[in-house]
Amino acid sequence: MSKEAAYHAACVRADETRAQLAVSAQAAKARIAPARLKQDAVAKITASALDGVAYAAAKAQQRPVAIGAAAAAFGLFLARRPLAALFGRLYVRFRKQDTDLPEIDDG
Template identity: 60%
Template sequence: MSGAGRYQEAVARAEAAKQSLISSAQTAKARITPARLKQDATAKVVDVAMDGMAYAAATARQRPAMVGAAGAAILLFLARRPLAALFGRLGVQNDETNPDHSETDDG
């Protein structure tokens, strides 16, 4: 092959490499746009949430008593102030002091 033929092949390879680089750069540019990053992040969060829900559902089916106990504990935790107020009022209403015993024992 002559020098001119090799030169033409080298130019063709260089042009193909240049087009490949430009195409790769455009693809990378499209992948890092804010809209695309937001879409990817949203899809990832949804996938993780769905996996977590599926795991929780499977665990609930395997151990319903444990899930019920955990749910009751969470419910009691969330309702602790109203329950404390209710029991506090019940305790005050039923608190009867014995008039036969004085608080000071002076006789």
């Protein structure tokens, strides 16, 4: 192989390597673009949330009574003030009915 042919082959390899480098740089640039990073983060969060929901649903199917009791306790906890007000009003109402009757019947 002559020196000119070797030089020409080296130039062709250099051009191919330069083109591969440019393609790799574009791919790296596309991977670290803010829109792509945001899209990847949203996809991971969505997948994690769906996995968590599926796991919770599977556990709930295994223990329906425990889940029902926990949900009822949580519901009562959230409604504690309205329930306390209701029972307070009922207590006062029943207490008033008892005191309205006279203790001594003069009749």
